[in-house]
Amino acid sequence: MKRRDFIKKVVMTSAIAPVASLRIPFVNVSIEELTQKHFKEMSEEEKKAVIERLEREYKERYGVDVNIKTTPAKEGVVWGYALNIKRCIGCRRCVYACVKENNQSRASPDDPTSNEIHWIRVLEVAQEKLEPGTEEQGIGTKFGDVVAGVVLEESEHYYDPEKVPEDGKMYIPIQCQQCEKPPCVKVCPTRATWKEPDGIIVVDYNWCIGCRYCMAACPYWARRFNWSWPYIPKEEINPNQHYLGNRIRYRGVVEKCTFCIQRTREGRYPACVEACPVGARKFGNLLDPNSEIRKIIREKRVFRLKEELGTEPKFFYFMD
């Protein structure tokens, strides 16, 4: 480092440091945090400084030593997901594995302002439902209403029977579909959410302004908002975190499923895939012709949700 640069740096840091740690009242944000750059515009050095600050802040707020990575996407990898809709038994093991892995906010027993966040929602759908009409109602038929197959409006989100699967029921887990043409990215006014080279839609939790336009734009209801500060019991915090993935979020920002970016970028399966007791969840590289995902697309009966919207999800539902 040149001498002049060094002096400049020392002067800058000593002059800015006390200002940088000043906090804006009410919103409780330091100047340093407020002036942070967009993740994609940060140099490696700036990233390092930000990570250091974040780890310090999480330590202060939650009392846990966390390790935040910024692992970039691998070359030649586009992740795809497949879910065997015939095998899913609706046990919600994936939901809670996801909550644990991704540091989602829990419902607190003593704080009514904490809101629970699940990235996966499992729908229970009746495979067939017949409601015979009465003589007065119908015009000539007693057939009435028939519901068969996947009518989302007829689905039940809060089912809670003794045992699953129940007879005549189908289960459809829905999470972020990682669209190839994501409407949420298109509408975001600040570019706080974008598609990574490996196809994952991520959110910079330090750039999102919380306008919730993306939530209105998502056809799969995959995005969640932090209506309050997240509540996570200290001992349940997962310290292996990724800047764009499972690091603990803030009040007032949007979050979503990232296919466990902190795991997949190190070659591990997403938490929901490993948690599924029936092996209905499949994951792999769409660019690798030998991956399970490509084999499923090739050999199974595959459909995607709301294909008519042209969002081109990379999340495939299939049947044997």
Added chain:
Amino acid sequence: MYKKYCKGCHGEVLEEFRYKDVNEAVIDAIKSGRMPPWGIDEELSEDDIRELASYIGDWCNLCHKRIETNFTPRELVNAPPNHRFKLEHGNFWCFACHNPENRDTFLLVNGSAIPFNKSPELCRQCHAVIYKDWKMRIHGRWVGNISNPTPDVICVDCHNPHDVNPAFKPITPEKPPEKPPSPPIPISFQYFATAIMAFSLVLMLYSARK
């Protein structure tokens, strides 16, 4: 270990009758809970498992060497408890899969015997499509590295070959998501706000009057 789990029924076994070469298939079976048939609740150390295995040894042959093979399909009323089940898997009798000559192996249709831990090869004979799916990692649970995963379980871990239906036993689901919480408002604020709003309204009406 033997004392704890086996001695109750099988009585004392002399040291010299224990097996020197433990059967790897038996170790696998103990680890996954398939052996002994009623299961073991506690976490066993590697040594404990090997100790248990050394008593089990050839596993089935232990008894069956001394019993005459009866090929007639029948209800097993006098057999030990772990053998007393109704075989519901297709229209088969034991020897469709088990080797009558050597009970510690399976017998494929082509006549070759395979060890217990190669059981998927046995299932494959009928369930070829599913077997192919499994090998392609489309069926079953695979863990580890995405580019080179290993099967977490084999066929018989989820599907009991003796009563195959239902394939997967129903389990209790995790709790449903919470309904969205209602907005919290401090009571003091409610009173304060109502009072001020009422006051402002009165003021406005008053000002509009005069």
Added chain:
Amino acid sequence: MKNILREIRYFLDFVFASIKIALTGDRRYYVWLASLVMLVVLGTYAYIYQLMHGLIVTGMRDQVSWGLYISNFTFFVGVAASAVLIVAPLYLYNYREFEYIVTFGEFLAVAALIIALTNVLADVGRVERLWHMFPLIGTPNWPDSMLVWDVLVLNGYLFLNLLIPGYKLYKKYIGLEPSNWIKFFIFLSIPWAISIHTVTAFIYAGLSARPYWNTALMAPRFIASAFTSGPAIMILVLLVIRKYTFYRKYISEKAIETLAQITLIAMLVNLFLLLSELYTVFYSATIHQVSLKYLFFGLEHNGKVYAALKPIAWLSLFMQITSVALLLYPKTRRNFKTLAAACSLNAIGIWLEKGMGLVVPGFVPTPIGEIWEYMPSFMEWVIVAGTVAWGFLVYTLMLKVAKTIEAGLARHPKAGKE
């Protein structure tokens, strides 16, 4: 150089004189201001509470993620756009009756924009990060995001509507005729007014995820409803001013009559567009009718009925039709009491339809079929009341200044002498 200095001095004089005018008045004026300030203080208090605890204090949740704030935003953008209905007849068709009320319209646009923008501030989760969407310093997603467009056109419109009447008042204050260059901005403001509400409609209409909004009729309906509710509010303001202030002689009955007719025609167009929408959705009866069905008839799921918006929808329709009836009949239209009633019904009816009736059903049921009903929380009402009071406060102060100067009651001491 000397000229510029003099200009600056005059302008400062103008600013100080304006402040003085705005803050002097009779007792009634002070009571009105004080009650508005009180509402603003209360709203600010509630807003700070919301800043500290998060939007959990509102009634919104993941299922219905926009609510009263965005409803209000939408409605008041429409009110702002309708200022063009006074500007355009005056400047394009030289309709002189509007000459004396044009500042009412322009400042109403300013006030409405302030209300709209404040509602956006109340709605975002991270208000201190708003700079992320500004050009140059942030990373605005332009031209993809309609929200960026909206922020741009709204602020542009706010600037235009401050510049045009402000400049004219300043010239009047120093006793000069306005220069011709202002005409450029006046003519610019006419298409700009249409654009703000079109862009606001496009925010909704572009979302394929929400079939209820994803209709080409959205922008025309927005313009029609804006052009009926805006003049209706205008008429109410004019009637109040006529009744209580010295400025009554400048507001001709003919101007009010013209506004009433505009209100009527726009309302008829609005109802026609609503009918087209209702017909298309209900006759084809696809699965996409579910949101509109929720709005007008309620939904049933697992034996539970969800129909929170049903009374609002029918009440709104009833109000709109009644206002049409009152406005159609010349006798009730020309009677200021019934006219006031018609305009109130009109404005409230549109507020219900375009606010809660437009925003909330778009979220019910959620794209994956969950039905959850939204009701604004008490906190939301307080904050919204604060924003509206804030808009009215600004409007009152600006009108006071404008009308005093326009009536020639305040002039620069050297006006006309140089």
